[in-house]
Amino acid sequence: MLEIQPVKSRRERAEFIRLPRSIYPKASPWVRPPDMVVNGYLDETNPFFRNGVGQAFLVRRDQTPVGRIMAHVWKRHQRLHGERVGYFGFFECENDPHSASLLFEAAMEFVREHHCEILRGPFNMTGMQEAGILIDGFDRAPAVDMIYTAPWYPALLANYGFQKCLEMETRSNENVTSVDPDAAVAHYRTPGGTGVVRLRHLSSLRRNAEMELVREVVNASFLGNWGFVPINREEWELQTAALLPILDPSLVILAMVQGVAVGVTLAVPDFNRVFRKTNGWLLHPASLLLFGKSRLKEVVVILCAVRKQYQGLGIARLLNAELLHNMRKRGYRSLSTTWIGGENTPSLASTDAFGMTRRHRVAMYERPV
Structure with a gap:
């Protein structure tokens, strides 16, 4: 029954x-x-x-x-x-x-x-x-x-x-060491007349303030996208709480123009491999790091965002090229993305440049009430 x-x-x-x-x-x-x-x-x-x-x-x-x-x-x-x-x-x-x-x-x-x-x-x-x-x-x-x-x-x-x-869809490349990140951005121009783009990674000493900066860029970048609602500070803190213990600061890249953050790539080590071993138990951050961070070779891009007025200038590829450089330095080999909308041609083209292919197809559904 x-x-x-x-x-x-x-x-x-x-x-x-x-x-x-x-x-x-x-x-x-x-x-x-x-x-x-x-x-x-x-x-x-x-x-x-x-x-x-x-x-x-x-x-x-x-x-x-x-x-x-x-x-x-x-x-x-x-x-x-x-x-x-x-x-x-x-x-x-x-x-x-x-x-x-x-x-x-x-x-x-x-x-x-x-x-x-x-x-x-x-x-x-x-x-x-x-x-x-x-x-x-x-x-x-x-x-x-x-x-x-x-x-x-x-x-x-x-x-x-x-x-x-x-x-x-989600995408992945199991061996990004075979990709030349500089070649992937060689034909892209930088923002003319807006100042030099400076790339830097997240400061671990100011992690909370830096993550707040990420939120501001995300809200400015995604406003107007299908279904997006700006994220307030409390929602952001809840949604990123599980990511903070596993952040590798070298995998969070900010693009700065004249001291203003105009783009960000937020990536993390793929701790799902650890969670499979712990059967979903979320360990104390220190234990989590000891359990697997030094052994992990996989990275996941949670999001890549560029403010509207800077889109189409190749900043996303510059961010991702810098991410690949940092991955190589840290010994990571595999790169995956979370979902990308099927109509998001620029993002899909950016992943093509880094040798990424489709991993999963995902769909949302609706019906009249």
């Missing part, structure tokens, strides 16, 4: 967090995220809930949880983009259309009650968190900050009437 229920108690939240472990076998490429990170997103102290509402649901089969979903409405998004859209996220489900339909119907009812006209997802609450489901590349493990979902999810979504609204 199937039954849908809202998540109310601490025990039910723990069941919600644990549920994916029953979906993915040990041999799966899926990487269990740290429980404390997921709990932080669900907790009422999450700054999202100051401008949004949400409700988590579990579907049970004979009292055993077999699926989960989070329905939420982000009011800041509605005000900025002028669309009555509600979202679902944290979707995981057994391979059964009846279980999935109960979850989707619960999400539909929640966003309908908040006057939404569209249900879209998967989207884990804000734009800096995980989004989409995998539609290709199921044999490849995700790097840090990437999603991995079961191969039957596209069919479950289609069965309920969802259609794709955005396609994305």
Whole structure:
């Protein structure tokens, strides 16, 4: 017997967090995220809930949880983009259309009650968190900050009437030592009339202030992009909390023009390989470093952002070329990206220049409420 229920108690939240472990076998490429990170997103102290509402649901089969979903409405998004859209996220489900339909119907009812006209997802609450489901590349493990979902999810979504609204992809190059970073930017011009571009890496002594600078560049760069909502300081601190312990300052590159940060590449070592070994336990930062940082050879670009007035001048490639130089100095070999929109031709071309090829295809879906 199937039954849908809202998540109310601490025990039910723990069941919600644990549920994916029953979906993915040990041999799966899926990487269990740290429980404390997921709990932080669900907790009422999450700054999202100051401008949004949400409700988590579990579907049970004979009292055993077999699926989960989070329905939420982000009011800041509605005000900025002028669309009555509600979202679902944290979707995981057994391979059964009846279980999935109960979850989707619960999400539909929640966003309908908040006057939404569209249900879209998967989207884990804000734009800096995980989004989409995998539609290709199921044999490849995700790097840090990437999603991995079961191969039957596209069919479950289609069965309920969802259609794709955005396609994305992740890319990788397993041996960037074969790429000449200077050759990749040899034909690009620098910003004429705006001053010399100076590249520098993040200062570890001023890490928090530097990350705030990154936030400012990201907001200025992505404003107007599909679905993007400027990130406030509290949201940024929550979303980057899991990254701070694993930052290698040499992998965070800032482009400066006349003392102003105009671009940034934020990359981190791929600690998903460590999390696979620790089964999702987030260790103390010092222990985490000892456990694997010196052995890791993989790097993931979380984001690359350039202020609007400096886009199209090759600054993104200059940033990424500097990243490759620093990777070589530090002994890293492999480079991956998080998702890139399928319509983002400049970013895809930039990854082509560094010998990167598609790793995963990811999609977001929507349907009328």
